[in-house]
Amino acid sequence: ILNVEQSPQSLHVQEGDSTNFTCSFPSSNFYALHWYRWETAKSPEALFVMTLNGDEKKKGRISATLNTKEGYSYLYIKGSQPEDSATYLCAFRGSARQLTFGSGTQLTVLP
Amino acid sequence: DVKVTQSSRYLVKRTGEKVFLECVQDMDHENMFWYRQDPGLGLRLIYFSYDVKMKEKGDIPEGYSVSREKKERFSLILESASTNQTSMYLCASSLGGPSTEAFFGQGTRLTVV
Numbered sequence: 236i237l238n239v240e241q242s243p244q245s246l247h248v249q250e251g252d253s254t255n256f257t258c259s260f261p262s263s264n265f266y267a268l269h270w271y272r273w274e275t276a277k278s279p280e281a282l283f284v285m286t287l288n289g290d291e292k293k294k295g296r297i298s299a300t301l302n303t304k305e306g307y308s309y310l311y312i313k314g315s316q317p318e319d320s321a322t323y324l325c326a327f328r329g330s331a332r333q334l335t336f337g338s339g340t341q342l343t344v345l346p
Numbered sequence: 347d348v349k350v351t352q353s354s355r356y357l358v359k360r361t362g363e364k365v366f367l368e369c370v371q372d373m374d375h376e377n378m379f380w381y382r383q384d385p386g387l388g389l390r391l392i393y394f395s396y397d398v399k400m401k402e403k404g405d406i407p408e409g410y411s412v413s414r415e416k417k418e419r420f421s422l423i424l425e426s427a428s429t430n431q432t433s434m435y436l437c438a439s440s441l442g443g444p445s446t447e448a449f450f451g452q453g454t455r456l457t458v459v
Contacts, residue, residue: 236405241388244386266444266445267444267445269447269448271448277452278350278436278450278451278452278453279389279436279448279450280450281447281448281449284445284446284447286444286445324388324389326389326448328444328445331402332377332394332396332402333379333391333394333402333404334379334391334394334438334440334448335391335405336381336388336389336390336391337388338386338387338388339388
């Protein structure tokens, strides 16, 4: 079983705060690292898919970085809003075809 | 828009019953996945398929089987449901490449009593 770990498990921040989460994954046989947002009562939706070491991706106030050599990725949210409250999942795609998820970081943004 | 549809949103079954969870996608995706989600454990892969009639075990295949007779449909089968299979089940699909995102169904909340 591949080891994909996320930290912290949960996080409460005030509206306007910036925050970040970590995803660690195997540094060998790397193909891609995915980030998903999962809001309550909805399906998970992709935020980013990153494939190259040093990749940085941005969508609005959310950005992500990738370090494949050391096996970690960071997700940043700038100026958190209540609508950012969700569970953020990362997923590792290695040489096998499966997509292995971490246990997620549950973010609550307090107004 | 890609659509992944799971046959039921909520399901209650009795211990020992044979249970079928159906998933259909409409975007000609090669890959299809079944995950279960339990509190604190994230999404755990049960089985996946990268082509019709092809299937591969994920991390927790025990007690489950799958069927993929057509490209658009991937079924998860609980041969004899047990209470420890009470969970949220999510189906997903994606194109064949590693850098393609997965699209998820709405989930099936299964309760085994």
